[in-house]
Amino acid sequence: MDVILKKLEDVDWNNAQQTLDQQGYAIVENVLNADDCQEFIEGFENPERYRKNVDMERYRFGKGHYKYFKYPLPDILSKLREHVYPKLVPVANQWMRNLKLDINFPASLSELHKKCVVNGQLLATPLILKYTKEGFNTLHQDLYGDVYFPIQAVLFLNKVEKDYTGGEFVMTQQVPRAQSKAIVLRPKKGSMLIFTTNYRPLLGKKGHYRVTMKHGVSEVHSGERYTLGVIFHDATT
Template sequence: MHTSSTSHLRQGTRVRAGTPTDQLVAMQDWGDVEQSLDSNGSAVLPGLLSATQCAQLAALYPCDEIYRARIVMARHGFGRGEYKYFAYPLPPLLDELRYTLYPRLAPIANRWNRQLGIDVQYPDDLDAFLSRCHQAGQTRPTPLMLEYGEGDYNCLHQDLYGDHVFPLQVAILLSEPDKDFSGGEFVMTEHASAGQRADVVSLRQGDAVVFTVNQRPTTGKRGGMRKVAMRHGVSRIRSGHRHTVGLIFHDSR
């Protein structure tokens, strides 16, 4: 259901500065975002999407023709609920967000790799990075939409998909807490030699969370850099339905 490994690439075109999507992203306090990512492994982008945009995206969930795969979590031991991977081309709003967010996050990802002693640097634009993925056989799109009902949850996990992994990803809450659903908190855990920690990230409708895919650097007790492993998941839905969009920047095998 997906297109060839190169036909969807923008080949030099970019989201123009000053467009609504670019303005939404530029309005965020990226200094605070970087500080929060360094400290906690996650950061909230408040009000990234309007309630109308959230409703329009959530309404796409039943449209099977725009997806390449549907995953029922219980069949794979992932939890309960389901999600669908979009096919290329992505819905325009998600495509624009992916292209606009990537260059904001690439400098952070590159700094983290340097601090961890990882000899991988990410190009400035998403097309160049996707070309790198596709040359390695990672050609399938990874942006997805998740749907949870009462009693559903998502086990703690990491979205890796291949050898080429961009270390940050974004999830956007499309549903309104305490109206459309209750429960269903976004959860992150941190595991290091010094111990473990769990954080609940509070989100409102239209908020996005940027978070660590796999591992991030942190300062050890003696001042040197050490790595901590991060996982993410969603707590049990107590009532209603919850929809979320996930923007992963590397493609899959």
């Protein structure tokens, strides 16, 4: 079996699903090895891989650069996206039921992409992000169109405190009529963080209610920070 597929098959997905449902995020360690991480980092400067390069400061998204891959995606990224998506569908659909929303996500990534095509969303959304000293990413949501999957992932390509300092992954959880809760994470190199794209249910005294989630990156103090963003739905631009 392919190495990346073997690693993903060995994941305790029941535990990951439960953690994701309870917390809004879950961390799976050792998804990428050191060679995988280095290959993506070295490929950052290869323009043949990408369809779009974004200077975050220009658009007031933060300070850093990110590049959207074009189809066909690198093999590891494609396999990871196709294999992880169906593991997340049960959580996504349960969230929709909890919130009494008439939304049902298909079992396969290819079926989700058919829905994207109908809505004019044809472009790849996986991306690689680079931050240097003083780089950061403002709080945001990765939606890209009317068709969007409520869960996404990010993979960490270098080692915090060795390759960079600062640069924590930050999420905020906005409970209605209350202050936001901040969640700050520092996953290990090669880890995959699975998290909420836009909103998720929380159980209250009167049933489930919706909480809005956003994510970003705190300021990098030194070094270079690289990550891979894995969004499952496609984009219009």
